[in-house]
Amino acid sequence: MLLQTTETITSPWQKFELWFNAFKMQLPNILLAIIFMVLIFILAGFVRRITTKIYKRKSDNNPAIATVMASFISVLFVIFGIFIALSILGLNHTVSSLFAGAGILGLILGLALQDTLSSAVAGIIMTTRKSYKVGDFVESNTFLGTIVEINLRNTTVRQTNGVDVKIPNKLVLANPLINYSLTKERRVDITVGVSYNTDPELVKSITTKAVTNVTFINAAKEIEVFFTEFGNNSMKVLVRFWIKKYKQTDHLQAQSEGIIAIKNAFKENGIEIPSPVYVVEMKKEHNNL
Template sequence: MEFEAINNFWTLIHDKVNSWMEAGVKHLPNMVVALIIVVVFAILARIASKVMSNILHRAFESKQIADLLSAIFKVIVFIAGVFIALEFLGLTGTVTSLLAGAGIIGLAIGFAFQDMTENLIAGIAMGVRKPFQIGDVIEAEGVFGTVKAINLRNTVIETFFGQLEIVPNKILFRNIVTNYTTTGERRIEVPVGISYADDVEHATEVIKDALKTKKFVSKEDEVEVFAEGFGDSSVNLLVWFWIDYPGHVGFMQARHEAVHLIHQTLTKNDILIPFPIRTLDFGAKGGEKLNTMLSSKEVASKSDSSNNKQSISE
């Protein structure tokens, strides 16, 4: 009985192996073709990755972004070849399962690394849009400085105080970014006040003529001086002029020279830049000065005193 059971066992194994061998021999041509497809797509993926890398390195400032996109493209081409090979072998269910599994895994990774993924996508999007480049002066979310590096997850900005600020890409992608380098020019505003006794038009003309002599002023015909309003002790003016940015003269230096020049010009033309002045008015309706009120009180006091003496003598 035992020998019969063992014989049946070996017969079953033999039949199973034979069926596998027959199926293998039957599908051997398809397996060879599928293997050739995988090899061909592997070679194509490598060639396509190199071509894409060369194109992306010319298109992007960040080498990391270019390398990442070329690597993703390489993997996509290779996976496409694998799926075609599996489909050629008749493993349609396997392909569907792999795609579903990849989708679930990708979704899980996206939720687990949401912040990292958001910064990565923002970095790639900024690499395509190019709102700024390395060396540009930008301002965003309280950070003001020069862009030193653009990475996959963050951007490195060197502030004008000498510190390096590492800003996540999603912050730069979501919020307003001011790029001071794109247009190649920048406007400087200098507020100045003149006394109420001076002529506004005369002050405007002398300031304009003085600024137009400076080499760092890029648009002489757009030097403007506007009366901004009335201050406590002065008529407030706003001086506008343009400089090349970045240029031979920096923003701070140009503003310093402009303030110095405006001060010299107004002094030379006998136009006063007043300090705060306070006028004391003691009348309810205005116009009453302190010395007048004191004199009036003194006279009234003397009058009352004489009347009192007269009444006592009587």
């Protein structure tokens, strides 16, 4: 009875001793695996920098492509290093199990991280297409602004109000995207109403002359003036002209200058811009008493 009690008390110590002896035997391999992983991370950083330089040269100095591809390759490099480190520790069975379970794990991760993976794939596709880059002024998924970052998962757009919004790459790829930076110009549309008593040809002449000196206007393109609608109290006039800028602030400045110039020109030439007319009917209540 006493012997059984002693064995029970010393059993945890014996287990610890066995573990410690096993650790001493594995210590050289553990140190080697640690050194190997440190070297792998150093090499991964080196590979990342080299890949970034290579892709910057091959992608017309597009930092987005370089960043995405460098991240992708360095991650693969680290994963490969982890498998080698496990082999150094003698965990060959673990490595085999990891490879054997890769298919099942991949399926599980694919379902659990479907959105993340699809955005990552979309990010790679978009960067290789070169449809846009950091610094471009774009409109995507109702957001308008300048691209400040592109990574594997999101495209960050700094809106005209200064607020950054992260758009998943899969949404950017799936939906229409307008890149104003590609054409380096934008069209300005201004709508104004004129009195029915006004000569349409006079309106076209005065309007065209009024917007000629708007800032950033592209003089090589024709200024267009259209009568688009018979309104309740005025004829609707649409004025179109192009500017050699594409950012929203430049567009708003040109639009503002155009509106002011048209108003002043109409006033000088006696062209009336009718105010809205509202008809209010007052019903009289009859007292039956």
